[in-house]
Amino acid sequence: MLKHGILGLLNYADMNGYEILETFRHSLNHFWNAQKSQVYRELNSLEDSGYITGTWIEQEGKPDKKMYSITDDGRKELLDWLSEELKETARIPLLMKTFFLGERTVEENIEFFNRLKESYKVRYEGFVAADTSSKEYGDELQDGYRSMFWGFTISYGRRRARMIMEWCDECIAALRNGGSR
Amino acid sequence: MLKHGILGLLNYADMNGYEILETFRHSLNHFWNAQKSQVYRELNSLEDSGYITGTWIEQEGKPDKKMYSITDDGRKELLDWLSEELKETARIPLLMKTFFLGERTVEENIEFFNRLKESYKVRYEGFVAADTSSKEYGDELQDGYRSMFWGFTISYGRRRARMIMEWCDECIAALRNGGSR
DNA sequence: TTAATCATGTAACACGTTACATGATTGC
DNA sequence: GCAATCATGTAACGTGTTACATGATTAA
Numbered sequence: 001m002l003k004h005g006i007l008g009l010l011n012y013a014d015m016n017g018y019e020i021l022e023t024f025r026h027s028l029n030h031f032w033n034a035q036k037s038q039v040y041r042e043l044n045s046l047e048d049s050g051y052i053t054g055t056w057i058e059q060e061g062k063p064d065k066k067m068y069s070i071t072d073d074g075r076k077e078l079l080d081w082l083s084e085e086l087k088e089t090a091r092i093p094l095l096m097k098t099f100f101l102g103e104r105t106v107e108e109n110i111e112f113f114n115r116l117k118e119s120y121k122v123r124y125e126g127f128v129a130a131d132t133s134s135k136e137y138g139d140e141l142q143d144g145y146r147s148m149f150w151g152f153t154i155s156y157g158r159r160r161a162r163m164i165m166e167w168c169d170e171c172i173a174a175l176r177n178g179g180s181r
Numbered sequence: 182m183l184k185h186g187i188l189g190l191l192n193y194a195d196m197n198g199y200e201i202l203e204t205f206r207h208s209l210n211h212f213w214n215a216q217k218s219q220v221y222r223e224l225n226s227l228e229d230s231g232y233i234t235g236t237w238i239e240q241e242g243k244p245d246k247k248m249y250s251i252t253d254d255g256r257k258e259l260l261d262w263l264s265e266e267l268k269e270t271a272r273i274p275l276l277m278k279t280f281f282l283g284e285r286t287v288e289e290n291i292e293f294f295n296r297l298k299e300s301y302k303v304r305y306e307g308f309v310a311a312d313t314s315s316k317e318y319g320d321e322l323q324d325g326y327r328s329m330f331w332g333f334t335i336s337y338g339r340r341r342a343r344m345i346m347e348w349c350d351e352c353i354a355a356l357r358n359g360g361s362r
Numbered sequence: 363t364t365a366a367t368c369a370t371g372t373a374a375c376a377c378g379t380t381a382c383a384t385g386a387t388t389g390c
Numbered sequence: 391g392c393a394a395t396c397a398t399g400t401a402a403c404g405t406g407t408t409a410c411a412t413g414a415t416t417a418a
Binding site: 363364365366367368369370371372373374375376377378379380381382383384385386387388389390 | 391392393394395396397398399400401402403404405406407408409410411412413414415416417418
């Protein structure tokens with residue numbers, strides 16, 4: 001998965017590990033959190049597979065860096081992944097916790113959903129801001145079609161945040177209402 | 182995470198590995214997919230930590246089974262986890278793919294979102310059915326308060342499915358509309 | 363002088379997936 | 391006779407997390 005994310009980015013432009021991490025941080029972070037150690041490991045394994053090639057570049061006043069390019073095999077792998085059936089593995093920590101909240105009091109649980117709602121409200125507002133900088137990102141990519149999909153991921157984030165806020169309201173109302181214990 | 186899910190179930194009732202897997206399959210499966218191998222491994226590690234205790238039970242006409250009970254330490258660990266700050270790690274495979282769909286044609290991508298919508302429609306309808314059997318589950322637990330949270334997870338699933346269907350509509354409309362390439 | 367930026371990683375552990383492996387009983 | 395149910399796992403690999411480790415340059 002991360003593997004294909006890296007291939008996708010290198011398909012846009014040559015980058016070193018540091019730049020890949022930066023790109024994750026400012027564009028993909030809301031749906032994928034990449035760890036430094038994992039990115040460097042993945043780059044090695046992609047190079048071993050022949051999907052990318054790396055070249056060391058010397059710099060003045062800065063550490064040397066290793067620039068990576070995607071190969072034809074890598075591009076093929078990327079397209080194969082895109083046309084493959086999407087496999088979604090159910091794994092929602094929030095619901096795992098919710099499922100077992102019956103061990104706590106009504107008050108504690110109302111507090112839980114209040115905090116949760118607050119944290120998604122902050123996120124929601126962040127997404128509204130991100131929407132404006134979408135144009136900025138579009139310029140970066142020099143490609144309206146490509147940047148459209150970036151916009152889709154932001155829209156998903158906004159919808160998801162709104163959905164969770166509404167769900168929190170529902171849970172709080174039910175707790176206030178059916179409050180046994 | 183799975184660790185705490187198992188502790189949570191054993192807090193409801195003593196179970197063997199097989200029963201834990203069954204419970205995951207019929208109640209938690211929509212938000213957590215537990216692997217057989219992982220559950221057995223986790224049970225061993227929980228026993229090593231002293232959070233659960235296992236006893237072999239001989240059976241006639243059936244294989245022996247190992248019944249697990251939660252210990253006081255285990256119950257403490259469960260409550261600690263519940264009161265701990267929720268950590269959500271962003272990792273949404275659907276969006277990873279969406280982000281890079283710019284390598285494919287408009288037609289292929291419309292098809293992608295159509296299929297996705299269809300699959301969530303099926304899920305959505307499944308959740309509506311699950312809601313009816315909520316009472317069944319409530320009876321099983323003998324506890325209206327506990328079963329309330331099971332209901333919350335179902336409601337989340339329903340809302341999530343609806344949200345994704347609406348998002349698909351938005352993406353399809355945008356593709357039809359701004360269709361370059 | 364202190365923190366941020368640029369730039370690379372390793373080591374150890376935790377968690378998740380896939381395939382393999384066994385075997386009795388019960389119902390169709 | 392065949393599939394499903396009950397019941398246990400192991401082995402190998404893949405992915406993700408946390409902590410450790412280094413070091414030059416630049417701007418406040």
